Amino acid sequence: MRAIVCREFAPYTQLKVEEVADPVPAEGQVLVDVKAAGVNFPDILLVEGKYQMKPPLPFTPGGECAGVVAAVGEGVKGFKPGDRVIAAAMLNAFAEKVAVPAGQVAPMPAKMSFEEGAALITTYATTIHALKQRAELKAGEWLLVLGAGGGVGTAAVQIGKAMGAKVIAAARGADKLKTARDAGAGETLDYDSEDLKARVREITGGQGADVVYDPVGGAYSEAALRATGWGGRFLVIGFAAGDIPKIPLNLALLNSRDIRGVFWGAWAARNPKGNAANMAALFAMYEKGEIKPLISKAYALDDFASAFADMLARKVRGKAVLVTG
Numbered sequence: 001m002r003a004i005v006c007r008e009f010a011p012y013t014q015l016k017v018e019e020v021a022d023p024v025p026a027e028g029q030v031l032v033d034v035k036a037a038g039v040n041f042p043d044i045l046l047v048e049g050k051y052q053m054k055p056p057l058p059f060t061p062g063g064e065c066a067g068v069v070a071a072v073g074e075g076v077k078g079f080k081p082g083d084r085v086i087a088a089a090m091l092n093a094f095a096e097k098v099a100v101p102a103g104q105v106a107p108m109p110a111k112m113s114f115e116e117g118a119a120l121i122t123t124y125a126t127t128i129h130a131l132k133q134r135a136e137l138k139a140g141e142w143l144l145v146l147g148a149g150g151g152v153g154t155a156a157v158q159i160g161k162a163m164g165a166k167v168i169a170a171a172r173g174a175d176k177l178k179t180a181r182d183a184g185a186g187e188t189l190d191y192d193s194e195d196l197k198a199r200v201r202e203i204t205g206g207q208g209a210d211v212v213y214d215p216v217g218g219a220y221s222e223a224a225l226r227a228t229g230w231g232g233r234f235l236v237i238g239f240a241a242g243d244i245p246k247i248p249l250n251l252a253l254l255n256s257r258d259i260r261g262v263f264w265g266a267w268a269a270r271n272p273k274g275n276a277a278n279m280a281a282l283f284a285m286y287e288k289g290e291i292k293p294l295i296s297k298a299y300a301l302d303d304f305a306s307a308f309a310d311m312l313a314r315k316v317r318g319k320a321v322l323v324t325g
Helices: 041-047 114-134 151-162 174-182 196-203 218-226 250-256 264-270 272-287 301-312
Strands: 002-005 016-019 029-039 065-072 084-087 097-101 105-107 142-146 166-171 187-190 209-214 228-236 258-261 295-300 319-323
Touching: 002 301, 016 301, 029 084, 029 114, 029 301, 041 301, 065 114, 084 114, 114 151, 114 209, 114 228, 114 264, 114 272, 114 295, 114 319, 142 151, 142 196, 142 218, 151 166, 151 174, 151 209, 151 272, 151 319, 166 174, 166 196, 174 187, 187 196, 196 218, 209 218, 218 228, 218 250, 228 250, 250 258, 264 272, 295 301, 301 319
Parallel strands: 142 166, 142 209, 166 187, 209 228, 228 258, 295 319
Antiparallel strands: 002 016, 029 065, 029 097, 029 319, 065 084, 084 105
16 A cells, blocks of 8 residues: 655655555454545654654654545454544554554544545544633633634634634634634634734623633734633643743733643543543534534645645645545
């Protein structure tokens, strides 16, 4: 089969598509014929050796995919060849086939496309965990989403709205703000041309945001934290801007604010039942039309470098996916 192979921690342009042996499902595993795989910012960090984990070399990146069950290993129940599934592979999804533990595989809703399925797991599972378990978001609260035009941001806008929050989408430029509005944001602000803190205070009638969802980091994190009101919860999702902000801790003391980290993958490994419940909730939201992964573009496996480059250049609206067919 064909797969993207990382043989050294280096810029993603060093990656190559190679012919490798087909995986064989071990006991408890499901072998998936990959139709589409989601592209995420951590994939770039991983191959460059900048992520919090470094897999043994060589390896195939790609943490999520959708496809068709090709075979099942010994002891697997509930799946059979031909089933349409999504899989949280963690690694190896940028390939034509991947073997995944059965507990990390879920049946796809009948009307969901493979591209949508591939875009659902990382961003939406991270987001529902962030808003439900970490932020304890309540209906009627103000939710400020940074990077609201990207894949993670649009997921936060959709899920936040589905949970009954009043969503403020912050992004750069009219196009991304339109993407956020189309995803369901009730209010928007352009943090390149508007004062983030002042605008949030204006929108909320002086109260401030209850929850901040920050997958961006960089220059706007501190302003967003300052824009929260009493008991505000600031969610640390990631650092797509490249810079890890240094936050003055007196801001946590003032207004009794909380800064809460979000590491969905580690939480899901420790709480498989809670993660399964979150996935069931996501599928229910999808069936009701409350969430719908936004696919910016589907790239051929051989064109992976363009997908990575577009993500780094912030040209992606919603989610980029790689397709094998």
